[in-house]
Amino acid sequence: MILIFIVLILIVYFTYQKINSTGNWPNVIGTTYHVPFGDVPAMQACLDGHYLLNLNTKLGKPQVYRIWVGPTPVLLLAHPDAVRQFWQQHDETSIERVVHLGWSLLLIMGEGIGFKTYRNRNRINRFFHACFGIKQVKYFETSYEYQIDLVMQRLQSRVIDACDTPLDVSSQFRYLALDAGLDMFLGTKSSRYLSQLHELVDELAVVMLATFNARYVNIPGLRWFIPYTYYLRSKILTLRHKWNNLLRIIMNEYLREDNIEIDADGDSILVRYLRMERIGRKKEITYEELSDTMIEGLLAPSDGIAATVANTLILLALNPEAQIEARERILNRLPPGIEKTVTLTDLDHLDHLDHILLECQRLLPLFVFNVPELTSCKMTLCGVTVPKETMVMYDVQTLNRCEDIWPKPMIFQPERFQLLNEKQRKALHGFGNGRSRRCLGENFVHSLHKLLIARILLAYQLEPVDNERDIDKLSRIRRPFIYVPRVVLKFIPIKN
Template sequence: MMMELAPWASFLAVVLATALVLVVTALYRRNRKSYKLPPGPRAWPVIGNLNLMGPLPHHSLYTLSSRYGPLMSLRFGLVPVVVGSSVDAARSILKTNDLAFIDRPRTAAGKYTAYNNSSMLWSPYDDYWRQARKLWQTELLSTKQLKLYEHARGEEVSAMLRDLHAESSSSSGAAVALSDHLMMASLNVISRMVLGKKYVVKGSSGSSEDTTTAEEFGWMMEELFFLNGAVNIGDVIPWLNWLDPQGYIGRMKRLSKVLDRFLEKVLDEHDERRRRDGEAFVAMDMVDKLLQLADDPNLKVPITRDGVKAFTLWAMTELLKKPEVLTKATEELDRVVGRNRLVAEGDIPNLPYLEAIVKETMRTHPVAPLLTPRQSREDTSVGGYDIPAGTRVLINVMAICLDPSVWDKPMEFRPERFLGSSVDVRGQDLELLPFGSGRRMCPGHTLGLKMVHVTLANLLHGFHWRLPDGVAAEELSMEENFRMNVLRKVPLEAAAEPKLPAHLYVGP
């Protein structure tokens, strides 16, 4: 008998669920009519405007904003969303009303990959976040702390150049996989600064109990960035969470276990050194400092990396497409640095054209084209429109970077636009926001800029670069992969020819 009733029970559950959805949607619409919302497309029941989002949401939102305006109202599932796509909208949200929009939405990614929203990225605006932000600014990523690790950054960049030199010399001018070398340099710098040593080694058979392979660590970081940027259906249609139709929550749980196992191993090693050294203990890295500063010695700190790899790859791509820009950059490096040494961080202030290339790359290929969503804490007015409390707020950085009212010929890659310009990337100039702005601005932006500048400078200074044989500039793929940050869809390969004395490529 129970076997016969089961289909009817399932059918009844579907009917009741559908009725509940329609009732909630109707109530939602009725309650929203009292607000003067920004213009936007009509939303479907249940799914809202999710049907308008393609695989590259920043492009979809850019297209919609051209029709509905720089401040646009949408709905993702049952969640109200407002998108700012202009300098004025960004200023209102990130500056004028920063406190009103400083909160973060509660997401599955924050729950499963950030220890229940305890990371700087997903933590709500509360005492915990304010204390964490203060620690990042004054202890973990202060000017003094970054200076202490300048040697580590220099050593890893030198090691990257050594490996590139060896590969390019043995391949007789064949293309090298630049992305692989950049990944190792980035992972090793972050590993040494945050964890105290290289926990990442090359090769699938090179790992031991206290290390992980580049492939394993790379997988953890790729999953972390993808899952923290993806739209999980259960976040916007809550009763679908248990179904996990996209499989994202399952992936988050798996990643959480792998990350936690790795971090526990790291923390155990640091705790053991603290116990062994006793009163003579000296903090050597960020984990040491966190364990000193935290009340709980078992605090788990999610590991993130900045956009070094992505910035540099996009810059190299544009330079390979524009040989005249590459020539100007190398001429500047030869004039300022010479051919008898590598580029040091202290050289960067004397390389204005290189800095212009970095800024133009951040404008034409913003690694975070959509800033991590904020959530309004209270009813707020922006540009004459109401934004109710609980609204998810997005800033489309890409739309601002392509705004012809802000940039002359915005589709062109032209570093010269920044020569003599006071426009900076540190959050004060709203037309260029690679790291965001306001209290929620990326705390690692100074480290990111140092790594981008010194890595790109040494790549250009140490090698003659060209496209692989048979590949024309117009054939070079510029497709993107969307995550929390945006990377090239097709890995960059280029031919490299060493141009400095051989002894300079001998890394640590």
């Protein structure tokens, strides 16, 4: 028994040494590997999302540094120069996207676009951009405007009922992304299933949060001996079953029509797919890719878009001069002396509202790191040489606060985006990174955010409840892979 115990100790010791050696890259600094999950428990326990930001400061603000995701060493890029050097050397077309982020996340996302290889991602991108391109998004502006009308009506009722009591801003926009995106994704026939779709959004949030918190169930082999594995797997499969059943019901409603073969500019993604099937055209995507990318693009973003709007309102409330400036710019776009509801057409080319969104994403990013990349070759980044297939991620908060890139980085200044230099343009990553890793709904989010912020600013003066001005001290709560504000604001109606 003693001999077996000694052998086991030696196996553990040499395994630990071997794992550590995989991250001993020349000139790198960072954390030490802690068995078995590395830095993951500390990131999960950090409720404000500042773990990487604080770690970078503790390490002396290096431009690159190492952390551990389980037994895998990860190089964090913490300066735009490191990001630029990475993309100069990295060939994303040559990498098969095999990033192990846990079986449960892969089971949720399935054949969705997020974890596809370069070529497959581009193929799916081309199909979805039939609705998501800049020109195509305009066909659905009436739908966005209608949904924001409903949001403003609910907000007005809440403000009246609250009687000057502050409101929790993020909760006001819980289903905005799904409601506004329905016509684009599923078409007008899907509106009668709105309550079921809202339930799916809530169920997805639950399983995504469970996936984010998962530890031992992600250890190969060991997970099959843990009862929670089977519970989580059952919850995910039940969610997927409900979604696919509902999607098939909506599909059958369209298939009963005779005119589905006729192209129309405002066709939804679902109708375009069904037309492709009916006329026997070569399939651009499979049903599984369609269904799973809709989970990723329609159901999953609800918390993220709600938090982005809430963050914007918080920053405007904390900066009353910026709020007044934005309101005046919007009013200048409207005909004088005529009472009307502002539309997206009124806001065409009002870049200042887009700049507010970019500044919001810079100061209060939802994601503290991006979807990982694997290096396509051996490369040197800011003096640190890493081998091929090293996992690389962005330290998003630190990147967004580099003083040599963003002067006075902690000040809310949307105007800084009017004239960007080359380094600043390369430092923008609010909607993804690389050539093919862009967010599918970027144009959709810009339109939705611009119109909603404009409507709110014309109707309400926003005021914070307390005197806290340090955005790092604002209350935040963790949602699946993102951090959202838990802040209340006063919505004071503007007369005339």
